[in-house]
Amino acid sequence: MGQPITVTVNGEKRSAEVEPRLLLVHFIRETLRLTGTHIGCDTTHCGACTVLLDGTPVKSCTMFAVQADGQQLTTVEALAAGGTLHPIQEAFKQEHGLQCGFCTPGMMLTSLALLEEKTDPTDDDIRWAISGNICRCTGYMNIVKAVKSAAAQMKASAAVPAATAAVRS
Amino acid sequence: MLPAPFEYHAPKTMDEALGLLDELGEDAKVLAGGQSLIPLLKLRFASPAHLVDINRIKELDFIEERDGILRIGPLVRHKAAERSSLLASRYHVMADAAPQIADPIIRNRGTIAGSVAHADPSGDWGTVLLALDADLVLRSKSGSRTVKARDFFSGPFSTVLQPNEILSEIRIPAAKPQTGGAYLKLERKVGDFATVAVAVHLQMDDGKVGSAGIGLTAVGPQNLEAEKAEASLEGVRLDDAAIKQAAVLAAEAAEPKADQRGSVEYKRNVVRVFTERGLKRAYERARGGG
Numbered sequence: 001m002g003q004p005i006t007v008t009v010n011g012e013k014r015s016a017e018v019e020p021r022l023l024l025v026h027f028i029r030e031t032l033r034l035t036g037t038h039i040g041c042d043t044t045h046c047g048a049c050t051v052l053l054d055g056t057p058v059k060s061c062t063m064f065a066v067q068a069d070g071q072q073l074t075t076v077e078a079l080a081a082g083g084t085l086h087p088i089q090e091a092f093k094q095e096h097g098l099q100c101g102f103c104t105p106g107m108m109l110t111s112l113a114l115l116e117e118k119t120d121p122t123d124d125d126i127r128w129a130i131s132g133n134i135c136r137c138t139g140y141m142n143i144v145k146a147v148k149s150a151a152a153q154m155k156a157s158a159a160v161p162a163a164t165a166a167v168r169s
Numbered sequence: 170m171l172p173a174p175f176e177y178h179a180p181k182t183m184d185e186a187l188g189l190l191d192e193l194g195e196d197a198k199v200l201a202g203g204q205s206l207i208p209l210l211k212l213r214f215a216s217p218a219h220l221v222d223i224n225r226i227k228e229l230d231f232i233e234e235r236d237g238i239l240r241i242g243p244l245v246r247h248k249a250a251e252r253s254s255l256l257a258s259r260y261h262v263m264a265d266a267a268p269q270i271a272d273p274i275i276r277n278r279g280t281i282a283g284s285v286a287h288a289d290p291s292g293d294w295g296t297v298l299l300a301l302d303a304d305l306v307l308r309s310k311s312g313s314r315t316v317k318a319r320d321f322f323s324g325p326f327s328t329v330l331q332p333n334e335i336l337s338e339i340r341i342p343a344a345k346p347q348t349g350g351a352y353l354k355l356e357r358k359v360g361d362f363a364t365v366a367v368a369v370h371l372q373m374d375d376g377k378v379g380s381a382g383i384g385l386t387a388v389g390p391q392n393l394e395a396e397k398a399e400a401s402l403e404g405v406r407l408d409d410a411a412i413k414q415a416a417v418l419a420a421e422a423a424e425p426k427a428d429q430r431g432s433v434e435y436k437r438n439v440v441r442v443f444t445e446r447g448l449k450r451a452y453e454r455a456r457g458g459g
Contacts, residue, residue: 003177019174020174020175020176020177020220021171021172021173021174021175021210022171023171023211026171042170042211043208043211044204044207044208044275045360047272047274050274056277057273057274057277058274058277058278059274059275059278062203062204062207062208062275062278063203063207063278064177064203064207066177066179066222067179067203067222067224069179110273110274128273129273131272131273131359131360132271132272132273132274132275132359132360133274
């Protein structure tokens with residue numbers, strides 16, 4: 001019944017036997033016990049379950065774990081490498097980019113993918129990029145501020161390329 | 170929500186995929202981007218015994234112009250269309266539609282061909298292909314056949330695609346000089362399905378309309394082609410009167426139903442207004458502007 005898969009999760013190879021119908025988000029939360037990835041709507045709308053697959057944001061409630069076989073998966077747990085907050089996490093904290101925090105893991109990973117592509121995004125770029133991630137607390141204003149602030153921080157900091165590479169490796 | 174159990178196949182070649190579909194018949198569904206199929210499986214509106222995942226057949230991911238035809242492979246994702254400089258420069262109706270589909274994360278995964286094969290009457294790509302007068306290549310183990318986009322849809326979520334076939338290529342006549350297009354979509358919020366959308370594709374010829382394509386989204390049991398509106402434009406100078414008349418004919422071709430997104434009269438009027446605006450924008454682009 002089980003199908004063997006190997007996924008590189010936050011830089012570490014993880015192998016498991018999974019039922020084909022197991023959703024990627026359940027694999028992450030229940031098999032790997034990485035509960036930073038949240039399940040919100042479970043219907044492909046809210047983006048709380050967003051993770052990066054080979055660097056690209058995907059909704060992990062709308063993919064099967066077997067489909068991730070052989071690929072690189074980045075979850076929110078990868079952000080704070082070695083106990084130091086990633087500039088994106090630091091900026092969400094500083095700018096009050098979260099209230100209840102439920103959407104935040106997905107919001108931050110979508111932001112990470114954006115900032116890897118555009119180091120100096122406009123408000124419009126940010127709003128457009130996070131339009132698949134729903135937040136019911138903040139009204140988005142502080143999230144946009146946080147992403148802008150993170151962008152500035154990441155640009156300024158020479159150490160950032162190394163930190164980002166660590167997230168990806 | 171978990172789908173019903175199924176057996177998972179991940180063929181590495183098209184031949185292997187077609188062989189599986191041939192063998193499994195109606196018990197199998199093709200999985201491409203999965204952004205419509207997986208929600209349906211989770212809600213158990215569908216429970217196929219087998220899924221044939223084509224994501225590992227890398228050669229299916231292509232957008233290219235060859236021999237006077239724009240060819241789009243079954244693994245081209247909405248995101249690729251959104252970012253294609255080829256589409257932005259000469260296939261405006263596609264470039265307009267791509268960023269208006271669902272949301273950016275869904276666009277990373279969902280495919281054009283998958284959306285067309287899913288045949289949601291509120292889907293955007295089918296309408297775009299109707300306006301572009303596209304051909305669809307349907308391939309099975311025993312060979313392939315080509316059908317016009319207008320002959321492909323047979324009702325809500327229904328097409329002429331057989332269980333043993335894959336929509337293996339979308340073929341669009343290569344855009345000539347003086348081609349312009351536009352896609353206008355009314356949605357309540359980002360990621361919502363269209364209340365109404367209109368696709369326009371114009372080929373100008375010596376100051377007159379050489380050919381016109383007009384498609385309508387979410388105002389009928391399937392994506393519709395406004396054939397009378399198209400015919401009214403052929404060979405004419407595109408002045409305000411011609412545009413207004415075509416817009417009225419397009420509104421008449423719509424078969425909207427009243428729902429929480431709007432009344433019949435409202436939707437029909439949006440078709441008229443969007444056709445008018447779409448024709449103007451397409452014309453401007455055909456002349457090298459906008």
